[in-house]
Amino acid sequence: MNRKKGMKQFWLLFALVGLLMLLAACSDDDTKKDVASENDSGGTKTDSTTTEPAKEDGLSGKLEIQYFVGGYGDEWWKRVIGDFKKEHPNLEIIEHAGPNINTEMNTRWISNSPPDVVYIDGAGSNETQMIAEGQLMDISDFVKDLKMDDGTPLLESFISPAEEIDGGKIYSLPLVFDTWGIWYDAKWFKDNNWTAPTDFDTWLSSMEQIKADTNIAPFITTGQHPQYFERGILNPAFAAAGGEEFLNDLRNGVVEAWQRPEVLEVMKKVQKMVDAKVVDPGFAAYNHTQSQMNFLLHKNAYIPVGFWLPNEMKNDTPSDLEFGFTPTPMNNPGEPLALVPDIRTIAVAEKAKNPEAAKAFLEFIFTEQYAQAFAESTGAIMNLKNVDLSANTNVPEFLTGINDMINNPSAVQLYKRNTPNAEEQKIAVEITNEIKLQLVEVLLGKKTAEQFVDTMTKKAQELRK
Template sequence: MKKLCKGVSLLLAGALLMASLAACQKKPAGETTAQEQTTKGTEAVQTTQGNTKDSGEESAFAGQTLEVAAFAGAYGTDFWDSVCAKFEDEYDVKVELTCSPQLGDIIRPSVVSGDPPDFIAFAQEQDIITTMIKEDALLDLSDVVGEFEDTLLDGILDYCQPYKDGRILYTPSWYYSWGTWYNKGLFEEKNWELPKTFDEMLALGEKAKQEGMALFVYPGVYPGYNQGVLFAALASAGGADLLNAIANYEEGVWEKPEVKEVLDFYQKMVDNGYILDGSVALTHTQAQTEFVQGKAVFCVSGSWIETEMADAAPEGFRYGFLPTPTAQAGQQQYANIGFETFEIPAAAKNPELAKEFLKFLYRQDNLLMNAEKTQACMAIKGGADMVKEYMTESNYENLKMLDSELMPCFVNWTLTEKTEITIMDELFNSINSLVNKEMDVDGWIARMEEDDAVLREAVAK
């Protein structure tokens, strides 16, 4: 196997911020175990081995070459080295593997010149992939995903259709969640109940204030971390239809009563002094440090928080994940997720072999290899159980909730031509303005409606 691998650095998977969106089905109680679900979901994929040397017949792809380009971040390169070598052996092919933390810079010249790699493993929000999406330069994978769709988290392929026209332009790989974290020991010590509604959350804020603590801290330098609360709460308030309306810049969507009720929750936290003073100036690590030092009851972050705070948290600190409270009692609770992706360029020299490699990655034995070597969770049914022994307890508990009580959500913003507006910045910088008392909820709503009017005119045709 020919391999180009440059300067691998351990980057946090959570640093890959994802655009977010709406809802999947939760697993009904009493169904098969997570491992059984994964095994059943991959049965169809196992049949692809009929093209390999193991079947006793010559591979239909024997002697061909596949160019693979993979991002080398938090998950390292061991998995890619191993799975590519295995693919070479089983299919009697040659794999030319390029993996680097600077993957975008490395592959950009070949992409621009019309000679891209055959297969790319790079998150869809990265500049080079975003450009390929806007230029319609990715292959439609609809004809191949049927062979492993049952393996994936229910509904996640809905969010792999950036043009929302039924074409699947990428498939999900590793995933994680955003949300609200708490100290289990604190809740046991104070005999506090976890809040399930906004009213219960605000009532807890008063108890926290009496203990000299803030209710909530967030990184104002990176206010987008609040997507873990805001998008999940909006999904609870209006389901997939509401998140889709938001993602499509629908006129009047921010003026809906159910949306205002969610935004008002932030206003009430501000008015009651429940947000830690100085939050707007904190980075993510600073906000998380304030949290583990007991300055705030809750902190918004991603499922990597325990690993990231390993050196800062007091000994014995036990992280818990709080399902985002809802505006009204009884509403379905959601968790906002992000995921990385696999792509095949439309100009790939060997698209059929690339499709075979894509199916190969979702095969049961290779999913198990992935779990062992990356210690990260793939966006598959039972993924949390598959990787349980390799991940932190809090991360496992968090992702396990997505197999049971919580429904994942993700806002899939409709593509637009280039404008002066960055919608995620507009949305979440407004929280800082709210906290600084430079804006109220009505101003927040007005800003979003004005931005949406511009973006509706710029929707990519």
């Protein structure tokens, strides 16, 4: 009796164990099916032989961008780079920026390991040299297909056109429209019934009146950086007197250009300013910051500077000062004011590691949206036509007026300085250095207009031998 009972318990236990093993096998099989189903739906992959990973859309890899930070600051760059990153989250963007960035990145360029995008501005940058050394990519085919939001070709949308060299090749795009002109305090002028000049005669009269009313020397520039006078006064004066080709021939040391009567005509105007004692006698010792501070403090009334002045000096500008700007009034009465654009360009490196992303970035920034943002954050103008700043309350009033002026060809004539070839560049550097030396002498009253012309003509002859 007990033996039968033991056998029944044994077979009951055996059946129970078998049932548990069957349930475990079923459970394991269901788990495998669940994992396979998860892999099929794009979840975590556990078996490399089952499915291919999904491909990610958009740009990827690294994009290195080099940009100089000067008077315009870096707010605009941070914004556009941040927005570009949002559109391409799989792209790692590396910024190389700062006031000395061109020097800091020089070894990268020399070693043929440059960043992908470069904004060409600031000390140590030279587009002509970069092109001559094969450092910039020919982007002609790429940019000819780019269009603005309204369908207008990008190349037809620039205030100052993209430069084509070497038979129509384009190596950079003109991003920033800067120019040199004369700044004054519009409120101070209004309070004293002084009138902004429209030509050289009215400008000289204005300075003589201001001197009589205030006992200050109305005109200030920096003697430590004579290129401010060269670019802010001489270049527009030469353009107004003889035209664009004349302006470029002078810079390139063409002897016949320096012998033309227009050179002496312009320099006679400069000498009139010196003889009238409207030039600050201490200018030779001032750097650009000190001269700008003197202007802001009403120690002077006129100063030749680029568009960066208000932004660069915003922390030192008196609250009641209202910036006024006019193209340099060295033109004769009845003739149009002259502006010589000082364009800042952006380019793709020939050795770019991510050229696709670099080109996409260039296409991304040339829009009305970022032109408005540039005006807001820098107080300057992006090089795009017909950008209406009048409704943008974040744009300074003076800039709205400048923008309207530049886009009105009947009010101002633009004269372009062309990029010289490699050989001309060497001459242009020597000519510029000589001009700077001689200008200080003229403004100090140590040399006459005739002596300036004679010295520059001989220098051109020497360089053109």
